[in-house]
Amino acid sequence: MNIETANRLLQYRKENNLSQEDLAEKIGVSRQAVSKWERAEASPDTDNLIRLAEIYGVSLDEMLTGKKTQAEPEPEPQEAESGTESFEPDPDTNYKQYDKVSFKKGIHVESKDGDKVHISFKDGVNVYEKSGDKVHVGWDGVNVNEKGKNRVYTDENGNVMVDEEIVNAHWTNSHYKILIKFPFWAIALAAFLAWGFSGLCFGWALSWICFFSIPLYYSLIDAIFKKNPSHFAFPVLTVAAYIIFGYFGICGGWAYGWIVLLTIPLYYCICALIKKA
Secondary structure, three states: OOHHHHHHHHHHHHHOOOOHHHHHHHHOOOHHHHHHHHOOOOOOOHHHHHHHHHHHOOOHHHHHHOOOOOOOOOOOOOOOOOOOOOOOOOOOOOOOOOOEEEOOOOEEEEOOOOOEEEEEOOOEEEEEOOOOOEEEEEOOEEEEEEOOEEEEEEOOOOOEEEOHHHHHHHOOOHHHHHHHHOOHHHHHHHHHHHHHHHOOOOOHHHHHHHHHHHHHHHHHHHHHHHOOHHHOOHHHHHHHHHHHHHHHOHHHHHHHHHHHHHHHHHHHHHHHHHHHO
16 A cells, blocks of 8 residues: 555544544554554555445545536436326416315225215225215125115125115115026126137136126115116226226227226216206
8 A cells, every 4th residue: 555545534634533443443453554554564455445435424526536426417307207297286276176086096085065076906996975875886895874774795705795674775666676686796707707718809817897786786676666867887888998998908008098997086076966956
């Protein structure tokens, strides 16, 4: 090691208020080794040089040559790509909060009236009305909660179970009883198997969508006989449409087909208007 480098090591140690014993303890060498480095009688190995540079807070080149490394210039900020611009509110405009829409980990819509729709791949489709009624369609099946009671749910065997109290109290029409007891799930299962084995239109990869027709069928009967379109499982229909759009490239495929999901709050708004009429 040349004398200039040795003097720099001595200078750096003193600037950091370290004695030779302190420095030797930090590095894990003897005090005599540090003394030899600073007298140019010996040179630290590569590992010790790196450790010295870390302790002194300088680069390895600066410690050995005395030349400071020039910092790289900071990159100039790039213009935002099209469609990613940030928008600032107009300071001269009075704004009022209305509905809330979020696309973080799914699609989430909350109206100012308290109605909510949450759609995600993990949790499925969930609709919450301000009255407390809930509709859930997910991997675990279908569940309709009305006034704190589970009116419709899917059991562990895939059977759609309907509250008999609701059937007897509100749905006395004999035609309804025939339709609600009709084993529509068997038709959906048969369609699933036939489609899958045929290999047509993506085969097994897409034939599972037949099971979406089960909640659509029963909720449609409910909506018709109760004369309340909000009981129809419209979110299930939009999810099925989105999947079909994606597989067949309709309406922009996966890239733009998700827009159909935005019709969910519109549908329930129309239902609310019909109910008030």
